[in-house]
Amino acid sequence: MAVDTAHPTRPAGPSRRGRRADALPRMSRGRWWSELGWRYVVAAFAVVYAGAPILYVISTSVSAGGTLTGSNRLFGTVSGENFAALNETRFWSWVANTMIIASVTAIGTVLMGAAAAYAFSRFRFTGRRVGLTSLLVIQMFPQLLAFVAVFLLLLSLGEVVPALGLNSRLALIMVYLGGALGVNTFLMYGFFNTVPKELDEAAKIDGATHAQIYWTIILRLVAPILAVVALLSFISSFSDFLLAKLILQSEENWTLAVGLYQWVSDRLSANWGLFAAGSVISAIPVVLLFIFLQRYIVGGLTAGSVKG
Template sequence: MATTTVPAQRGPDVQQNRPSRKRWWGEVGWRYVVAAVAIVYAVWPIVYILSASLAERGTLTGSNRLFGEISPNNYASLADTYFWTWLGNTLFIATTTAVGTVLMGAAAAYAFSRFRFRGRRTGLIALLIVQMFPQLLAFVAIFLLLLVLGDVWPVLGLNSQVALIMVYLGGALGVNTFLMYGFFNTVPKELDEAAKIDGASHAQIYWTIILRLVVPILAVVALLSFISTFSDFLLAKLILQSESQWTLGVGLYGWVSDQLSANWGLFTAGAMIGAIPIVAIFLFLQRYIVSGLTAGSVKG
């Protein structure tokens, strides 16, 4: 008895299930193009500065060939300058300012968010108004104020890193407090009430519960404060007068301020090393920035 084999019916053609090339470019492909352009746009200046730092006679002109000359002399020459002193001063000022901004801003934001007291609304409005005026408008007032304070307390006068930190803290307190105030309001107050029932004080609630839930905004404020302080030039140039007290931005500017004797090789080498702390702190705080706020803290 002969058997007849019936060919199995094929399903829809695989090619029909696959998105066409035109559709892929329309939905996904263009994103790769935009990402590639953005990467090139961001990396090109870094590559150019790195090439100039490795050239013994590095310049920033268009005739400088990329990596046409590779020499570590510019990096080695930094040891003969105040560069490492400037970098240490900048790290100290930026770190102290970032920590102080986070602590002071978080405490003020917690008070405005959780407590009800006379003048609370007026204080919030004052913080909002203060943000409208840039700190740079107070140059003359800051200079005269520190000039007078220096006669009484030299540590708070001109050419003092402590005075510069105080100026940074005063300028950043308003905007950061208002920023964290909105974030503190998103933390459920039921957590505070539950902790009070268990006998926790306001200090225990603040340090052990609230601050742990608002780590993302604390990381953002610390990062922004550190970067703005690290890269600041105008206030540091105004207050710090002696070369040993300069920050990195003021010191690097001094190497290229005179066009006749501009040392772009040292400038670019110092700029490459100075960028490392910014990248490091961003990578360290990135996991806090992208993390959730109160995931799993409240049931129901």
């Protein structure tokens, strides 16, 4: 008589491994929410909080009424009248002035700041520590304290060199360069220190001069921080109002910030439609610059913060 040696069948039911598999997703979901999920909620709130004013300005720019009260209903009317009306003003002249001032300031800030940071990082000379400390101390004082001094200095300087006096775009560029030199030098100084000095020594052995090392080796390695400094300098000078209003006095020399302000400075004749249309167009260069340089921003701001 044959004996059945097969194992008896167990009643169907979840196995121990199956129970573990079922419990794992529930535990993972709770951990995901506590560690990561709440960040999505915060990010969504931040996007809505930042995006609502932008939508409101865009809606005002395409509103034919030209008032903010007519834009309570977003995109209730869509018209290009405000954008067409910009051609009848000095708006495009202000755009050209702003782009020239911001571009020259950004290029000059990068060249001057990189040269100063390279000197502080690579050379040892008398007054080096005092110079670094002085730059740091000067940056502690707000620029508002220097407005009166800047105005009186340009007023006196304009009597000798008119190109560097009041109502001069060149004078405004010089003021921007002087104000941004200290903080940008410190920002680039930390990044320059992350570049190994052995590269300089190897290049010197091959017969390279300091100028060749600086222009062909160092600047290529520190390209991220150069892009970040150029971006920050461009944005700060592009959107500045106080210094531009103080120095530029004639309408043909105004920047966008000063020109757009004049359209809404008088409450009785404020044209918010033109102001919103000009604001939308003036935001395009900054957005494009951010998109073009976004891969440099994070690396350029953080790499010099760690002592290597």
